[in-house]
Amino acid sequence: MSVSVPDYVQEAAKRGLEWHAEGKSGDGVTEQTIREARDMASGEVSEDKVRRMGPWFQRHRPDMDAPKNKPGNEDFPGAGAVAWALWGGPTSGDIMRTAKWAEDEASRLDSEDEDDDEDTDAKASQPELLRNKYMALTIEERFKAAEAAVISLTAERDDLRKSVEAAAVSISAELDQAKVELAAKDSSIAELAAKLEEANAKVAALEASAQSGAKEAASILASSGVEPVKAQSTAAAAAVSLADQYAAMPAGPERRAFFKKHKAVLFSAK
Numbered sequence: 001m002s003v004s005v006p007d008y009v010q011e012a013a014k015r016g017l018e019w020h021a022e023g024k025s026g027d028g029v030t031e032q033t034i035r036e037a038r039d040m041a042s043g044e045v046s047e048d049k050v051r052r053m054g055p056w057f058q059r060h061r062p063d064m065d066a067p068k069n070k071p072g073n074e075d076f077p078g079a080g081a082v083a084w085a086l087w088g089g090p091t092s093g094d095i096m097r098t099a100k101w102a103e104d105e106a107s108r109l110d111s112e113d114e115d116d117d118e119d120t121d122a123k124a125s126q127p128e129l130l131r132n133k134y135m136a137l138t139i140e141e142r143f144k145a146a147e148a149a150v151i152s153l154t155a156e157r158d159d160l161r162k163s164v165e166a167a168a169v170s171i172s173a174e175l176d177q178a179k180v181e182l183a184a185k186d187s188s189i190a191e192l193a194a195k196l197e198e199a200n201a202k203v204a205a206l207e208a209s210a211q212s213g214a215k216e217a218a219s220i221l222a223s224s225g226v227e228p229v230k231a232q233s234t235a236a237a238a239a240v241s242l243a244d245q246y247a248a249m250p251a252g253p254e255r256r257a258f259f260k261k262h263k264a265v266l267f268s269a270k
Contacts, residue, residue, distance in 0.1 A: 002044040002047075004044050005040050005043060005044060005045050005088065006098075006101060008097060009045075009088035009098050010041060010042075012040075012085045012089055012090050012091070012098065013038075013040035013041040013085065013086065013087075015091075016037055016082055016083075016084075016085030016086035016087075019077055019081075019082045019085065020034065020037075020086065024077055024082050025082040026079030026083075028079065028083065029079075029086065033083070033087070034086070036049050037087070037088075045088075047109055050102050050106050050109065051106045053087060053098065053099065053102035053106075054102045057087065058099065060083070061096070063083075063084070064080060064081065064084060064091075064095055066080055068081075069084070071091060203256055239266065242262045242266055243266050246258055
């Protein structure tokens with residue numbers, strides 16, 4: 001895990017890298033120090049480096065008392081000042097500022113690690129605590145605890161069964177009601193069909209009666225000695241024409257309407 005560094009640490013590391021590039025770091029600087037200085041110059045550093053920084057600054061603090069490691073000296077910066085900067089330490093002002101930051105940051109990291117360890121220990125020990133608590137019970141207490149658990153599970157099972165049964169009864173009632181409504185609709189349809197058939201039969205009977213009446217009128221005229229063709233007036237001819245039209249029409253609403261409209265004339269036709 002990386003830790004973000006303050007701006008003054010980042011600037012010090014950049015300055016140290018520049019001095020190193022100019023050949024002012026001497027022979028004591030390691031590749032690891034240069035690599036970690038580049039990390040700090042980019043704004044971050046490893047947790048391990050943070051924990052090493054505080055003790056390192058405390059050990060090398062006396063090096064900064066050398067004249068060549070003080071700003072303003074003609075030999076500045078000496079190798080000690082370059083190393084100090086490479087570790088992120090300011091070479092002027094409060095030169096122990098970075099050391100204090102590193103020590104505080106290390107304490108914070110250690111505290112977080114302890115909290116994580118406590119959480120892990122608590123989680124790991126919970127099953128064991130439960131087991132120990134159970135083992136501390138007497139045989140009678142264990143039996144009662146098991147009995148209580150069985151009773152609780154049985155009650156939950158019974159509640160679930162009641163819920164399922166109630167749902168099944170409700171669904172069955174709804175299905176029966178739907179069947180009754182469907183049967184009622186089927187009965188209504190059958191009744192309407194029967195009434196329609198009866199009405200059609202009555203209409204057909206009326207049409208047959210009308211035709212019979214027309215034939216009977218023609219028969220009466222013939223029996224009276226009147227020649228139908230000769231005795232026909234203009235009205236009679238019109239009646240015969242309507243009768244022919246009526247006879248040629250197919251059975252149906254149009255024919256019934258025609259009969260209703262001209263029944264008086266049709267009855268007078270032969």
